[in-house]
Amino acid sequence: MEHVELFFKSIFIDNMVFAVFLGMCSYLAVSKKVSTAVGLGAAVIFVLAITVPLNWLLDQYLLQPGALVWLGDEYADYDLGFLSFIMFIATIATMVQLVEIIVEKFSPSLYNSLGIFLPLIAVNCAILGGSLFMQAREIESLGLAFNYGVSSGIGWFLAILAIAAIREKIRYSSVPPALRGLGITFIITGLMGIGFLSFGGMLTGGDEEGEPSTEPKVTTEKVQVQKEKEEIAKNTKTIN
Structure with missing residues (x-):
């Protein structure tokens, strides 16, 4: 039940784009066509699915206070938490390079369509946000960390896919000149965010035990x- 709740909550209620507005640069720049949005969204899912569990392992066995106790009792007092950002970013950069190599090898057309935004996944704040939120949530197991990484990536994928499909249709609509381009895109993003957050009422039924009767x-x-x-x-x- 915990896995299912975390999965749907990460996709809809805590969506990276609509709830905390992370990854907006790539979201706005690569959402002009559905084909490129699908490619970038799939790459984001892959990177989050790999980096969040890896960073969870780093956090649990290297960075947290007392995490080095497995090396011996003399290391129990060590706290390497100040290295979290460096370690997380290093892991993310490595995985992004791997994705870039794979996409260039198997789909040159998609590689050319994504252009500079594919290597920029390394500095996509949604990717780093996934690892930092995982750390802040104090996720207790590797399975939950993988679940959170995949579900967060799916949420970002749905967001960019939806806005790309809408933007393709908007080209043939009569949009006021002052709102054409990013203006109408921001308005639609806000409306979509309200729609996604409305799922919160469907996923909070388990909180009844904690509420006073x-x-x-x-x-x-x-x-x-x-x-x-x-x-x-x-x-x-x-x-x-």
């Missing part, structure tokens, strides 16, 4: 009203 309060109020009625009745009898 109103039944004891109602019962207490009934008892208080009953006591007041009895006291009024006693006072009435005394007066009579």
Whole structure:
């Protein structure tokens, strides 16, 4: 259940684009055609699916306070948390280079379409954000880290695919001159963000256990009203 909730929550409610506005540079620049959006979205999913679990392992066994205890008790007090950004970015850059080599080898047309934005995945804040959010959420297992990486990538993929499909149709629409281009794109992005966030009401049913029940309060109020009625009745009898 935890895996399913994390999967859908990362795609819809905590979407990288619509919730925290990460990866907007590539989102806006490569969303003019569906074909290029699909290619970049697939590359983002692959990079997040690899880097988030790898960075989870680095965080658990190298960077957290006391993570080096597996080397011996004398290393238990070491804290390498200040190296998080450097280690995470190094992992991301390595994986992006691997993706660039694979795309250039098997799909030269897609490689040429993506242009400079393919190597720029290395500095895409959505990729680094995935690892930092994983660290902030204190994800407890490698499986959940992989789940979070894949689902976050799928959320970004759906966002850029949706806006690319809409932008292809908008070309044939009568858009006011002042809103053509990025103007109407930002407006549509905001509306899509509202739509994605509306899924929050469907995925918060499991929080009922943590919410205080109103039944004891109602019962207490009934008892208080009953006591007041009895006291009024006693006072009435005394007066009579």
